[in-house]
Amino acid sequence: MSDVLAVVEHRRGSLRDVSFELVTAGADLVGDTGGDLHLAVIGGDVDAFAEALSLAGVDAIHTVAEGDEFNHDVYVQAVEALSEELDPTYVLMGNTVNGLDYAPAVAERLDLPLVTDAIGLQNDGGLVVTREMYASKVESTVEVDADRAAVTVRPGEWDAAEEPGEPTVEAFSFDLDESRVRSRVTGFEEAGSGDVDITDADVLVSVGRGIEEEENIELVQELADALGATLSSSRPIVDNGWLPKDRQVGQSGKVVTPKFYIAIGISGAVQHVAGMKGAENIVAINTDPDAPIFDIADYGIVGDLFEVVPELIEQFE
Numbered sequence: 001m002s003d004v005l006a007v008v009e010h011r012r013g014s015l016r017d018v019s020f021e022l023v024t025a026g027a028d029l030v031g032d033t034g035g036d037l038h039l040a041v042i043g044g045d046v047d048a049f050a051e052a053l054s055l056a057g058v059d060a061i062h063t064v065a066e067g068d069e070f071n072h073d074v075y076v077q078a079v080e081a082l083s084e085e086l087d088p089t090y091v092l093m094g095n096t097v098n099g100l101d102y103a104p105a106v107a108e109r110l111d112l113p114l115v116t117d118a119i120g121l122q123n124d125g126g127l128v129v130t131r132e133m134y135a136s137k138v139e140s141t142v143e144v145d146a147d148r149a150a151v152t153v154r155p156g157e158w159d160a161a162e163e164p165g166e167p168t169v170e171a172f173s174f175d176l177d178e179s180r181v182r183s184r185v186t187g188f189e190e191a192g193s194g195d196v197d198i199t200d201a202d203v204l205v206s207v208g209r210g211i212e213e214e215e216n217i218e219l220v221q222e223l224a225d226a227l228g229a230t231l232s233s234s235r236p237i238v239d240n241g242w243l244p245k246d247r248q249v250g251q252s253g254k255v256v257t258p259k260f261y262i263a264i265g266i267s268g269a270v271q272h273v274a275g276m277k278g279a280e281n282i283v284a285i286n287t288d289p290d291a292p293i294f295d296i297a298d299y300g301i302v303g304d305l306f307e308v309v310p311e312l313i314e315q316f317e
């Protein structure tokens, strides 16, 4: 029997998607052997977050009302204190900017091995973690040679938990050592233009290097407008300075899970796919019938975007 403590994430008053994915990952893990799934909700509007996280598979939610936003030192101390109280076999965190900030310190404090960037978890008499290597070209299996472990899970790999449940919700208090809280979030400044959050969009029209010239992006923007969609891109478009960084989808950009993702002139490199493979429906437009994007596309159009896109605009306008 293995208990799991999953630490959820929030930012600027909203729970991050990875929180709901952590519930699925944690529930699967305890489901392998029995045990309880505990959630740690640290900072922000903990009561509202606990209500939103009252989901099937969750046994208990522990709220820690300390601060409004993520804070490395508070998280490390809170997770350490909760772990000492609950004695979980596994501590799950997001493989996110926040998660990678505090997870190593948590593992060090609790003397746990840390496995990062998990895309699969199995508990078969011991923890087995699936990871990717060599820019996602190879999958590796890590057999954890320890009774307990800390793991960070990659966003977008597990389905977000949705089904309501009835976990217990308890406020958890501990003696926060203020002298060890060395920094506080004082404000936010968005990278790029900051006017759009592509992770919120239901429909993304995404443009890649096949667009050839900066001025041609207007054509894809017209399609996005006709569909009421948001414009995003592959990395070369951002590297060229044609769109701001906050439009980039992929491993070094954003992970998106829209209902429709329309990839135009995008080859489907692993680093791009890492950011969009969770889309419900993927449409690809590419001149190359062997482009890897077609391996994951639900609908594919082999054709020249400069012919296909104007035709689509006409259909949808």
Ligand SMILES: Cc1cc2nc3c(=O)[nH]c(=O)nc-3n(C[C@H](O)[C@H](O)[C@H](O)COP(=O)(O)OP(=O)(O)OC[C@H]3O[C@@H](n4cnc5c(N)ncnc54)[C@H](O)[C@@H]3O)c2cc1C
Residues within 6 Å of the ligand: 135, 207, 208, 209, 210, 211, 233, 234, 235, 236, 237, 248, 249, 250, 251, 252, 253, 254, 264, 265, 266, 267, 268, 269, 270, 271, 272, 275, 285, 286, 287, 288, 291, 303, 304, 305, 306
């Ligand atoms: C550490 C690391 C991190 C990375 N992170 C990211 C990331 O976050 N996001 C990301 O996107 N990439 C990332 N990359 C880069 C990635 O490896 C690819 O280079 C990139 O995704 C390619 O972008 P693309 O598909 O737009 O361009 P290309 O690979 O050049 O593909 C262009 C495609 O357009 C098609 N095409 C050309 N002309 C037309 C036309 N007229 N009509 C239709 N189709 C046409 C071509 O057939 C081709 O398939 C990363 C790389 C590394 C090493």
